[in-house]
Amino acid sequence: MQITSALYKFAYCVTLVIILAILLQGVPFGSVTTTPKALLLWAYVAVVILTGVVAVVFRRLSRSFVWGVVGIFCAFFTWQNWFGPGGFFIQTETHSFDPTAAAAESARFNRQAAISYVVIMIWFLSLPLLRQFSRRTGAKNLGAAVPPKPQ
Known part of the structure; x- marks a missing residue:
């Protein structure tokens, strides 16, 4: 069980590192014209980063704190990737001058983006769900050596 937990934490943190690398490299922080948008990107x-820390020590933290951090992360992820600059799910180009083909390509892109x-949201929400499940079953070695709550 300890190996599974370590692999899960590693995969979760690698996902966050990839997102952070893409965010820092691909998002045009310098070209953001409005101050609130730049502040949102830095937040x-x-x-x-905070979500990565929570992923490593999630068993030591309260359930509401883990849910809160992951919820805030999911809200920022949704905002930046659907509406923010350099978002993953914003179509930036088409490969046809034909309006019908362009509309079909856009629809296909939006379907793939939604899926x-x-x-990705299921993956991110798996952290607080796993934390809740591990506490409920009293599984040991999933994180820190925290004994299950007395019943």
Whole structure:
């Protein structure tokens, strides 16, 4: 069980590191013209880092704190990737001059983006769900050596 937990934490943190790397490299922080948008982007960077810390020590933290951090992360992830600059799910180009083909390509892109978004959200929400499940079953060695709550 300890190996499974370590692999899960590693995969979760690698996902966050990839998002952070793409965010820092691909998002045009310098070209953001409005101050609130730039502040939101930097807050998102901080939340990604905080989520990584929570992923490593999630068994030591309260359930509401883990849910809160992951919820805030998911909100920032949704904002940046659907509406923010350099978002993953914003179509930036088409490969046809034909309006019908362009509309079909856009619809296909939006379907794929929506499916990807749902899969990614399930992955991110698995952290607080796993934490809740591990506490409920009293599984040992999933994180810190915290004994299950007395009943």
